[in-house]
Amino acid sequence: MAVQERGERSKRSILEAAASVLDERGYDAASTTEILARTGLTRGALYHHFPSKEAIAAAMVAAQSEALVVPERAVKLQAVIDLSLEYARRLQSDPVLRASVRLTVEQTSFTNPGRTPYQQSVEALLGLFRQAERQGETLPGLDLEEVTQYIVGAFTGIQLMSQVFSRREDLMDRVSAMWRLLLPGIATPGLLPRLRTTPSPSTAAHTAHEESLSSEG
Amino acid sequence: MAVQERGERSKRSILEAAASVLDERGYDAASTTEILARTGLTRGALYHHFPSKEAIAAAMVAAQSEALVVPERAVKLQAVIDLSLEYARRLQSDPVLRASVRLTVEQTSFTNPGRTPYQQSVEALLGLFRQAERQGETLPGLDLEEVTQYIVGAFTGIQLMSQVFSRREDLMDRVSAMWRLLLPGIATPGLLPRLRTTPSPSTAAHTAHEESLSSEG
Numbered sequence: 001m002a003v004q005e006r007g008e009r010s011k012r013s014i015l016e017a018a019a020s021v022l023d024e025r026g027y028d029a030a031s032t033t034e035i036l037a038r039t040g041l042t043r044g045a046l047y048h049h050f051p052s053k054e055a056i057a058a059a060m061v062a063a064q065s066e067a068l069v070v071p072e073r074a075v076k077l078q079a080v081i082d083l084s085l086e087y088a089r090r091l092q093s094d095p096v097l098r099a100s101v102r103l104t105v106e107q108t109s110f111t112n113p114g115r116t117p118y119q120q121s122v123e124a125l126l127g128l129f130r131q132a133e134r135q136g137e138t139l140p141g142l143d144l145e146e147v148t149q150y151i152v153g154a155f156t157g158i159q160l161m162s163q164v165f166s167r168r169e170d171l172m173d174r175v176s177a178m179w180r181l182l183l184p185g186i187a188t189p190g191l192l193p194r195l196r197t198t199p200s201p202s203t204a205a206h207t208a209h210e211e212s213l214s215s216e217g
Numbered sequence: 218m219a220v221q222e223r224g225e226r227s228k229r230s231i232l233e234a235a236a237s238v239l240d241e242r243g244y245d246a247a248s249t250t251e252i253l254a255r256t257g258l259t260r261g262a263l264y265h266h267f268p269s270k271e272a273i274a275a276a277m278v279a280a281q282s283e284a285l286v287v288p289e290r291a292v293k294l295q296a297v298i299d300l301s302l303e304y305a306r307r308l309q310s311d312p313v314l315r316a317s318v319r320l321t322v323e324q325t326s327f328t329n330p331g332r333t334p335y336q337q338s339v340e341a342l343l344g345l346f347r348q349a350e351r352q353g354e355t356l357p358g359l360d361l362e363e364v365t366q367y368i369v370g371a372f373t374g375i376q377l378m379s380q381v382f383s384r385r386e387d388l389m390d391r392v393s394a395m396w397r398l399l400l401p402g403i404a405t406p407g408l409l410p411r412l413r414t415t416p417s418p419s420t421a422a423h424t425a426h427e428e429s430l431s432s433e434g
Contacts, residue, residue, distance in 0.1 A: 026324060029245065105377055106323045107243065115381055146394050150375065153391065157374020158367065160322055164332055174370065177363050185401040 011049050013039050015063070018056045019099035027057065027108040060100040064117045067097050068124045076132035077187055078195055080125055081179050084155060085199050088175045091159055092168050105160065121152045137191050147186060154178060172199060228266050230256050232280070235273045236316035244274065244325040277317040281334045284314050285341045293349035294404055295412055297342055298396050301372060302416050305392045308376055309385050322377065338369045354408050364403060371395060389416060
């Protein structure tokens with residue numbers, strides 16, 4: 001294994017251990033000692049990657065922007081919908097992303113995230129919405145900044161509610177419902193029946209596969 | 218002052234002190250000793266009202282359902298909108314309600330709230346939506362349980378985002394934007410132009426008055 005690759009693996013294993021500790025204790029009660037114990041790494045190896053608990057938290061928050069994968073779609077509103085569905089799917093299967101979102105929505109002594117994770121999501125969606133507008137997919141007179149701010153806020157809340165109601169098992173259904181209710185206020189009437197609000201068959205298969213491998217506990 | 222009235226005042230002063238401690242430290246790090254210090258009450262008086270920190274938290278969570286005031290409106294969708302605007306206004310001005318919402322969205326050792334606060338909001342809205350449906354205000358074929366679950370989730374997220382972006386100063390604008398975007402997927406086209414998505418003039422005046430008296434700090 002190349003040195004760089006091994007480094008990436010250690011980093012990922014630290015983030016995964018930190019995610020499980022954060023999930024149990026929350027940020028303030030989590031300790032690097034406990035995180036270390038779950039990785040089997042030395043303290044020196046931990047500090048090589050992350051000089052502090054804050055640095056681990058910051059790397060986790062950065063993982064949120066990595067989950068914002070813009071899919072290639074001719075219809076840009078379909079790209080927006082699919083981005084949100086893929087993000088939801090990752091939330092179901094990736095404990096590091098879940099811990100990252102929790103760090104964003106809770107008020108702890110780790111105050112770094114602030115607006116950044118929301119802003120990154122807004123930027124990713126806004127780029128797609130501007131293209132959608134140029135292609136004549138959106139209703140006239142929409143304030144696209146307002147639309148994207150609203151979608152990011154609404155998504156944040158429904159994934160939180162999905163966690164409380166079903167440990168995120170019903171998240172895909174909730175995201176689909178969001179789009180069915182929201183699209184008549186956003187998309188042109190002609191485009192509306194052509195937009196798919198559920199995961200594409202390939203994504204759905206992917207989800208079922210990953211879910212059988214993961215356990216949220 | 219009657220004994221009962223004095224008791225209610227002590228209770229409210231404990232909840233307000235607890236709200237300020239929770240706001241600074243979060244649930245797990247908050248102590249009844251610190252809450253007591255801010256009320257000037259004896260420990261006996263505290264325990265008379267609340268036998269434990271959990272009991273204080275439970276009373277706070279109950280404060281959320283008290284904020285769900287169903288307004289009298291001939292058009293029931295207008296009642297739904299106004300309920301959400303009034304709730305948003307209270308969030309801006311009432312620290313106990315803010316602490317209550319924080320207890321609901323954060324994962325702490327206080328696990329009591331769970332679904333209850335969400336469910337109470339869903340029930341309040343669902344009652345109004347069923348009336349709206351009977352009065353022919355809603356589009357045919359809506360799943361009203363799904364609609365209300367979505368609205369409660371979306372509201373939860375936008376108030377969280379409003380807190381991060383502006384300490385909830387822009388909350389009324391965000392709630393108005395939610396309704397403008399959402400109503401075309403919910404209300405009949407004929408009703409749409411008659412629905413008001415901003416606070417009524419009397420509510421707005423009320424807000425300005427209370428805001429000048431309160432300080433979120």
